[in-house]
Amino acid sequence: MIFSFDLLFEAVLFGVLLGCFYAAVSIGLSVSFGLLDVPHVAHPALMIFGSYCAYVVAGWGLDPILAGVVLMPAFFVLGVLIYRFYYETFERRGSDAGVRGLAFFFGLAFIIEVGLILGFGVDQRTVQAPYIGSSWVIGDYRIPYRMLVAFGVALVLTFCLSIYLSKTFTGRAIKAVAQDEPALRLMGANPVRIKQWAFGIATGVSALAGAMVIIVGPVEPAMDRLYIGRTFCVVVLAGLGSMTGTLAAGLILGISESIVLMMAGASWAPAVAFGLLLVVLGIRPQGLFGR
Amino acid sequence: MKYWISVAVFLVLALAAALSGVNEYVFYAGYIVLTFVVLSTAWNILGGYAGYVNFGTGAFFGLGSYSAVVLFKALDAPLVVQIVAGAAIGAALGFAVGIMTLRLRGIFFAIATVAILFIMETLMVNWRYVGGATGLQLLRPEVMAPFGSYTRMLFVVMALLAVIAISVARYIQVGWIGRGLRAIRDSEEAAECSGVPTLRLKLFACVVSGALMGAAGAPMPMYLSFIEPASSFSLNWGVSALAMPMIGGTGHWIGPVIGALLLGSIQQIVTVTISNEINVLVVGVLLVLFVVLAPDGVVGLFRKWARRSSR
Amino acid sequence: MGAPLLQVKAVSKHFGGFTALSSVSLDIAPGERFGLIGPNGSGKTTLINCISGSLRNESGKIVFENREISRLPAYRRTRLGIARSFQIPRPFHSMTVLENLLVPSAYVIHLREAEGEAMALEILRSIRLADKAHVLANQLSQVELRKLELARAMAAKPRLLISDEAMAGLAGAEVDEVLDILFRLNESGITIIMIEHIMQAVMRFSQRVVCLDAGRIICEGTPQAIVGNPDVQKAYLGA
Numbered sequence: 019m020i021f022s023f024d025l026l027f028e029a030v031l032f033g034v035l036l037g038c039f040y041a042a043v044s045i046g047l048s049v050s051f052g053l054l055d056v057p058h059v060a061h062p063a064l065m066i067f068g069s070y071c072a073y074v075v076a077g078w079g080l081d082p083i084l085a086g087v088v089l090m091p092a093f094f095v096l097g098v099l100i101y102r103f104y105y106e107t108f109e110r111r112g113s114d115a116g117v118r119g120l121a122f123f124f125g126l127a128f129i130i131e132v133g134l135i136l137g138f139g140v141d142q143r144t145v146q147a148p149y150i151g152s153s154w155v156i157g158d159y160r161i162p163y164r165m166l167v168a169f170g171v172a173l174v175l176t177f178c179l180s181i182y183l184s185k186t187f188t189g190r191a192i193k194a195v196a197q198d199e200p201a202l203r204l205m206g207a208n209p210v211r212i213k214q215w216a217f218g219i220a221t222g223v224s225a226l227a228g229a230m231v232i233i234v235g236p237v238e239p240a241m242d243r244l245y246i247g248r249t250f251c252v253v254v255l256a257g258l259g260s261m262t263g264t265l266a267a268g269l270i271l272g273i274s275e276s277i278v279l280m281m282a283g284a285s286w287a288p289a290v291a292f293g294l295l296l297v298v299l300g301i302r303p304q305g306l307f308g309r
Numbered sequence: 310m311k312y313w314i315s316v317a318v319f320l321v322l323a324l325a326a327a328l329s330g331v332n333e334y335v336f337y338a339g340y341i342v343l344t345f346v347v348l349s350t351a352w353n354i355l356g357g358y359a360g361y362v363n364f365g366t367g368a369f370f371g372l373g374s375y376s377a378v379v380l381f382k383a384l385d386a387p388l389v390v391q392i393v394a395g396a397a398i399g400a401a402l403g404f405a406v407g408i409m410t411l412r413l414r415g416i417f418f419a420i421a422t423v424a425i426l427f428i429m430e431t432l433m434v435n436w437r438y439v440g441g442a443t444g445l446q447l448l449r450p451e452v453m454a455p456f457g458s459y460t461r462m463l464f465v466v467m468a469l470l471a472v473i474a475i476s477v478a479r480y481i482q483v484g485w486i487g488r489g490l491r492a493i494r495d496s497e498e499a500a501e502c503s504g505v506p507t508l509r510l511k512l513f514a515c516v517v518s519g520a521l522m523g524a525a526g527a528p529m530p531m532y533l534s535f536i537e538p539a540s541s542f543s544l545n546w547g548v549s550a551l552a553m554p555m556i557g558g559t560g561h562w563i564g565p566v567i568g569a570l571l572l573g574s575i576q577q578i579v580t581v582t583i584s585n586e587i588n589v590l591v592v593g594v595l596l597v598l599f600v601v602l603a604p605d606g607v608v609g610l611f612r613k614w615a616r617r618s619s620r
Numbered sequence: 621m622g623a624p625l626l627q628v629k630a631v632s633k634h635f636g637g638f639t640a641l642s643s644v645s646l647d648i649a650p651g652e653r654f655g656l657i658g659p660n661g662s663g664k665t666t667l668i669n670c671i672s673g674s675l676r677n678e679s680g681k682i683v684f685e686n687r688e689i690s691r692l693p694a695y696r697r698t699r700l701g702i703a704r705s706f707q708i709p710r711p712f713h714s715m716t717v718l719e720n721l722l723v724p725s726a727y728v729i730h731l732r733e734a735e736g737e738a739m740a741l742e743i744l745r746s747i748r749l750a751d752k753a754h755v756l757a758n759q760l761s762q763v764e765l766r767k768l769e770l771a772r773a774m775a776a777k778p779r780l781l782i783s784d785e786a787m788a789g790l791a792g793a794e795v796d797e798v799l800d801i802l803f804r805l806n807e808s809g810i811t812i813i814m815i816e817h818i819m820q821a822v823m824r825f826s827q828r829v830v831c832l833d834a835g836r837i838i839c840e841g842t843p844q845a846i847v848g849n850p851d852v853q854k855a856y857l858g859a
Contacts, residue, residue: 057416059364107601116415117494120362121555121600128548128593135586243544247427250420285442289431292424299421300409485726488715492723495712501694502672502704504728504776508693560714 028159029280030273035165037272039234041265042172043227043245044252045179049220051250052258053196054213056104057120062245063127064221068093068228069237070134073143076229082145083171086229090222097221101214127242134239142236150233168230175226179219180261192216196259247291255298257308266306270294312479316472323468327461336464340532342573343467344525348546349553349565350474351521355514356551357559358487360494361415365422366550368429369399369519371541373526378439378447378536385450388466392527399523400516407515411508423544430542444537447530463528474521478562481517490514522550545589549576552596558608567607623686625650625811626671626702626780631680633666633835640666642835643680648780648813653806655826655843656815659856662832664815665707668782671813672704673697684780699728703778705769707785707815711757717744717768718753724776743774747801763794770801781805782813787821795821823847831855 043065050058068089075085108119144150149163183189191212194202199209231237231245251271256263275290298305327336348366355361373395380386380394402425410421434442449459456462481487489510492500501507530536549572557568572592579588603610624647633641641663648654658664669675671682673694682690689697703724712720718740725736744750749767752760760768766786773781783802787795799821806812816822822829823843831839831846833855839846846852 051416057419059419117356117360117362117559118555118600118604120416120419121551122597124362124364124548124551125593125596125600128589129597132586132590132593136590243423243427246420246423254417254420285435286431289428292427296409296421296424296428299413299417303413303417488719488723489727491714492712495714496710498674499706499710499712499772500723502674502698502706503724503772504695504698505723506693506695506727 024158025280026277029276031159031161032165033273033276034269035161035169035272036276037269038172038176038265039165039168039230039268040248040252040272041268042168042175042230043224044249044256044264044268045176045261046220046224046227047249047253048256048259048261048264049179049192049223050217052253052256052260053192054216054220055196056101056123056217057116058123059120059246060123060127060130061220061224062242062249063130064093064096065224065228065231065245065249066237066239066242067130067134068225069232069241070138070143070228071225072229073145073232073237076145076147082147082229082233083167083226086226089225089229093225094218094222097218097224098214100221101217105210105214131239131242138239140238140240142238143232144236145232147233164233168234171226171230175223176261176265179223182219183261188212188215193259244288244291247288247295251291251295251298254295254303255305257305260305260307263305263307316476320468320472323465327465328455328457333458333460336458336460338577340460340464340467341577342570343464343471344529345549345553345569345573346471346566347467347474347521347525348550349557349569350471350478350562351518351525352550353554353559353562353565354478354481354521355511355518357554357564358482358490358494359511359514361411361511361515362419362551363422363518364419364544364547364551365424365426366522367542367544367546368422368426369402369522370526370529370546371426371433371538372402372429373399373523374529374536374541375433375439376523377527378445378530381447381530382438382445388528388531392466392470392524395527396520396524399526400520402523403515403517403519404512406519407512411511411515422547426542426544426547430538433538433542440537442538444535445530447534447536449531449534459531463532466528467525470521470524474525475562475566477517477521478565481514482562486510486513548589548592548596549573552592552599554606556595556599556606558606560605561608564606564608571607622649624648625652625685627681627683628667628671629681629683631667631670631677631682633663633670633675633677639835641670641677644832644835644837645680646830646837646840648811650779650811651806651809652811653802653825653827654811654813655822655829656813656832657817657819657822657829657846657852658832661834662855663835664832665784666835667832668704668784668813668815672702672782695727698724698776698778701777701779702782703773703776703780704782705766705773705784705786707788709765709769711760711765711768711772713756713758716754716756717749717760717771720757720768720772721775724772728776740771740775743771746804747771747774748797763790763797766790766798767801770798774805778810780811780813782815784815785817786814787816787818799825819847 047061050056071089072082072085075088076082149167153160153162183193191207195209195212202209252264252267255267271291271294274294275287278290279287352363352366356363376394376398377391380391406421406425410418433439439445452459453462489505492505493507497507553568553572554565556572558564576588579591626648628644628646630643630645631641632643644667656664670677673692681688684700721740722736725731725739741750744753747767749771752764770786787798795818802812814825826843829843829846830837831852838851838855839849
């Protein structure tokens with residue numbers, strides 16, 4: 019392996035873009051798991067489902083990003099329904115909710131994955147767009163346009179969600195319900211409706227995230243397994259409940275993965291997210307900015 | 310006493326079947342079902358009794374398989390040694406994962422088990438000695454008389470492992486350790502304040518569970534004459550090892566056995582008659598159905614029915 | 621007092637940026653009936669959690685029977701003689717009332733099944749819960765759950781019992797019943813720290829009372845002195 023600063027710089031650059039992408043796909047989990055404490059291991063599966071939906075909608079002639087945006091309301095509703103079901107079946111009954119909730123989402127992830135295999139087959143799917151396939155060339159470096167697009171969408175998404183959570187009434191209520199549910203109840207707000215709204219938002223965001231996944235690269239049904247590592251790594255590294263931490267954590271993961279990819283090749287890259295996750299859990303489980 | 314008599318009868322029957330002229334396929338499929346009995350029983354010791362969910366059964370199972378391959382390749386180790394080594398390595402992995410994450414909430418442990426699974430797979434994919442991504446073909450040693458085929462012998466071996474696993478689970482469940490684990494599952498904080506050394510008990514359950522899973526993995530390469538990372542470390546082992554106790558019933562040692570026999574048989578039938586994808590779908594659907602509608606599993610349903618008919 | 625049973629020395633506890641306890645110190649004498657009051661969020665349960673070991677304090681020391689226990693895990697502290705009940709009852713819901721008590725009897729007192737059962741039944745009889753011995757814990761009423769909390773703490777044969785709002789939400793006669801149990805326990809030699817909002821219970825029970833507000837001790841003295849103290853009134857009424 020020939021080490022050169024040029025290669026390293028390019029890897030870091032790519033890692034920054036990749037990192038923002040990872041942050042964006044993890045934001046939904048930041049809300050559903052980080053704030054709402056739902057053991058949502060099916061989040062990546064829903065996101066990949068979103069990728070396939072974007073693939074179908076983009077196949078009707080729409081730009082993939084637009085496809086993602088168009089899907090957001092439907093996914094919002096899906097999220098509300100899922101949370102409602104989860105709450106009524108598990109959280110309400112209290113006892114054993116932890117094990118059964120985890121088992122439920124695990125089963126759900128598998129059902130989604132197999133559903134996608136039955137519907138689309140195991141082959142990879144891609145989308146077409148003017149910005150996919152070409153790169154921006156600056157000097158000796160090539161930056162793929164699709165990564166810039168994902169980077170841009172990621173920033174916008176993170177920014178919008180952060181503003182929403184800190185400036186709007188419902189947004190602040192969502193953060194409040196994470197910190198002090200009894201107090202919220204005393205103020206007259208209904209925590210369940212707030213949580214279900216938040217979960218809906220998290221799932222809606224996943225639709226757009228899924229569109230970005232298929233823009234950044236081809237998708238296949240089993241990809242959700244890999245993304246369990248990436249999204250949970252970002253959310254845990256950030257610290258549960260921290261939105262801005264998600265960006266920082268995403269960058270750390272993206273750059274690490276990119277450097278490992280450059281130095282050791284694609285057969286080692288999948289382990290980076292999982293490895294980083296284990297390190298965080300072992301050394302500092304509350305993450306960088308956790309509550 | 311009744312238990313040990315049943316165990317003896319079961320083992321005698323298994324041995325007799327293996328030595329008889331019964332169709333070879335019975336042992337081929339039976340080995341897999343018995344493997345699931347061990348895996349689901351092992352899973353339940355930590356998942357059912359203590360309430361800590363392991364998604365990464367494949368990591369322990371696959372590690373047991375790979376350590377058996379390494380020992381076979383390097384030292385021509387006999388099957389018994391492979392199994393003991395598998396158990397030891399599974400125990401060590403259980404301890405390592407446990408000490409790192411059992412202090413944290415249940416979901417962190419669950420996610421950590423997924424992480425271990427992928428890391429193990431990546432390590433084996435990149436290790437040429439064991440064949441890397443494409444895997445390794447293995448030449449089985451000569452079959453031990455009196456068995457007519459290697460599969461029949463492995464069937465009996467797995468039957469013995471199943472008995473060991475169930476006996477361990479039963480011993481834990483009935484004793485004071487089981488009570489402590491149940492207290493942890495019901496309310497860990499209250500358990501700790503009632504004198505239960507929660508971290509130690511959880512670690513113990515994790516180590517025992519890992520050891521049994523590793524032992525179950527050891528004979529697998531010989532069964533297939535082949536090993537490769539993708540199937541050894543598949544998340545599918547995890548969903549089955551989790552679904553079977555949840556379907557059978559997690560409170561009692563018979564639950565995982567029922568779940569494994571039921572779901573294992575269904576899986577064999579579906580995989581052969583329809584497809585492997587539908588097989589995974591069936592597992593997922595049954596898991597969700599039972600978790601939502603019958604949280605106490607088949608054992609729970611049976612108890613309810615027994616109570617109702619005694620009135 | 622003579623040698624104190626429990627010493628809390630300058631204990632502080634933070635949650636991120638929030639200070640729950642700020643250099644709290646107090647001594648509990650053996651055999652004492654001690655009351656801990658304060659408005660919601662003042663840090664009472666946090667203090668209890670630090671004493672029992674459910675939480676670790678960042679600075680300061682906790683000394684029990686002349687032995688520093690600040691670094692010990694909770695289960696060790698229970699085995700040394702500190703037991704607590706929980707504000708929101710946390711029964712072992714998959715077990716019967718009797719089985720709930722078998723956990724501390726096995727893990728703290730190290731009794732075998734038969735002896736443990738005998739001891740547990742005796743405790744249940746003393747608090748009039750024996751008729752529910754074989755009922756699953758998740759089928760008990762509120763007051764029965766509160767009694768189970770206390771019974772489980774009693775089964776650990778503690779020398780110090782911390783009762784965290786054992787009477788919250790209970791009505792007149794039920795309050796008296798629980799108070800009676802605590803009095804009898806104290807008579808048998810157990811030191812008791814009571815956290816309560818029901819003032820008349822605190823007044824009747826405590827020999828000494830401490831009032832917490834925003835993580836600090838603002839007043840300490842006899843029940844009468846505390847009730848008349850203007851700082852205490854301000855803390856509760858938020859004037």
